[in-house]
Amino acid sequence: MSRPLSLPRIRAPRAAKPGEIVEIRTLIEHPMETGLRSEAGKLVARDMLTRMIVRANGETLIDAEFRNGTSANPYHVFFMRIEATTELEIVWTDDVGRSVKGNARILV
Amino acid sequence: MTQVPCAADRRAVLMGAVSLAALPWTAFAARADANADGDLALRAAIREAVGDRQAVDGGIALRAPALAENGGQVPISVLVDTPQTPADHAVAIHIFATRNPTPGVASFRLTEKLGRAEVQTRIRLAQEQTVIVLAQMNDGRVLRAAADVRVTTGGCLT
Numbered sequence: 410m411s412r413p414l415s416l417p418r419i420r421a422p423r424a425a426k427p428g429e430i431v432e433i434r435t436l437i438e439h440p441m442e443t444g445l446r447s448e449a450g451k452l453v454a455r456d457m458l459t460r461m462i463v464r465a466n467g468e469t470l471i472d473a474e475f476r477n478g479t480s481a482n483p484y485h486v487f488f489m490r491i492e493a494t495t496e497l498e499i500v501w502t503d504d505v506g507r508s509v510k511g512n513a514r515i516l517v
Numbered sequence: 518m519t520q521v522p523c524a525a526d527r528r529a530v531l532m533g534a535v536s537l538a539a540l541p542w543t544a545f546a547a548r549a550d551a552n553a554d555g556d557l558a559l560r561a562a563i564r565e566a567v568g569d570r571q572a573v574d575g576g577i578a579l580r581a582p583a584l585a586e587n588g589g590q591v592p593i594s595v596l597v598d599t600p601q602t603p604a605d606h607a608v609a610i611h612i613f614a615t616r617n618p619t620p621g622v623a624s625f626r627l628t629e630k631l632g633r634a635e636v637q638t639r640i641r642l643a644q645e646q647t648v649i650v651l652a653q654m655n656d657g658r659v660l661r662a663a664a665d666v667r668v669t670t671g672g673c674l675t
Contacts, residue, residue, distance in 0.1 A: 430632050430633050443619070445618065446673055465630070468628075468630065469628065470627070470628050470630050470631050471625055471626065471627055471628075471631070471636075472625075472626040473623060473624065473625045473626070473636075474623060474624045474625075474626075475622075475623045476619050476621050476622060476623060477617070477618065477619035477622075477641075478612070478614050478617055478619060478621075478622030478623065478640045478641050478642075479622065479623055479638065479639070479640060479641070480589055480590045480591075480638075480639040480640055480641050480672075481589065481590075483638070483639070484638070484639050485636065485637065485638050486594075486635075486636070486637035486638075487631070487635060487636050487637070488631065488632065488633040488635050489630070489631050489632060489633070490630070490631065490632025490633070
């Protein structure tokens with residue numbers, strides 16, 4: 410719980426043509442403990458990423474909410490249309506309010 | 518009772534409460550209760566996501582494995598059949614695991630700027646069950662797709 414959030418990995422193309430739809434892949438190491446699971450008879454403390462927000466040039470494109478069912482080390486793939494050079498920012502937040510950010514730039 | 522390494526679900530907990538003396542009948546009763554309970558939780562999760570709006574089948578390409586070896590990492594891919602333009606787009610994709618202790622798995626709110634209403638994720642499934650996906654459209658329609666997934670090893674959910 411006290412460990413800092415690990416840095417996410419974002420895979421995005423370096424460049425795109427205007428109007429092109431590109432694939433973005435993200436992975437962040439995290440146990441995603443529900444707080445309901447026990448190990449050797451003891452409950453494992455809850456430690457969960459509950460939100461992922463994807464912004465492009467400051468504008469929110471995806472706002473995702475995770476409850477208990479997202480796997481450990483959340484991996485997500487999504488697509489976005491690129492019209493101009495895009496600064497991609499993805500923020501993961503856990504349920505005690507800590508967050509970690511990942512960035513990528515897609516040149517047009 | 519088989520050993521449940523990660524206390525797989527409420528049903529297991531209930532059956533545990535019935536203890537070793539559990540006869541098939543008692544176990545069956547506990548199972549029925551757990552199912553009713555699960556359905557309630559599922560309905561509540563769906564209502565929270567899309568309200569009382571009636572969902573229509575179709576319009577979503579949902580890819581999920583028929584058999585998942587590892588219930589802890591089940592790849593799910595959802596593509597809503599929409600141009601994702603200002604006039605016609607999905608505003609949210611909701612994923613539900615009908616027999617998980619927490620049936621509402623995740624919600625993805627989308628904008629038309631994406632250009633494609635597709636999300637791929639990996640989810641936990643506690644046991645064999647149906648995965649339901651609902652897509653809310655900008656005109657208020659709710660689309661629905663479902664896939665049955667058999668699970669070899671439960672996803673250590675609870």
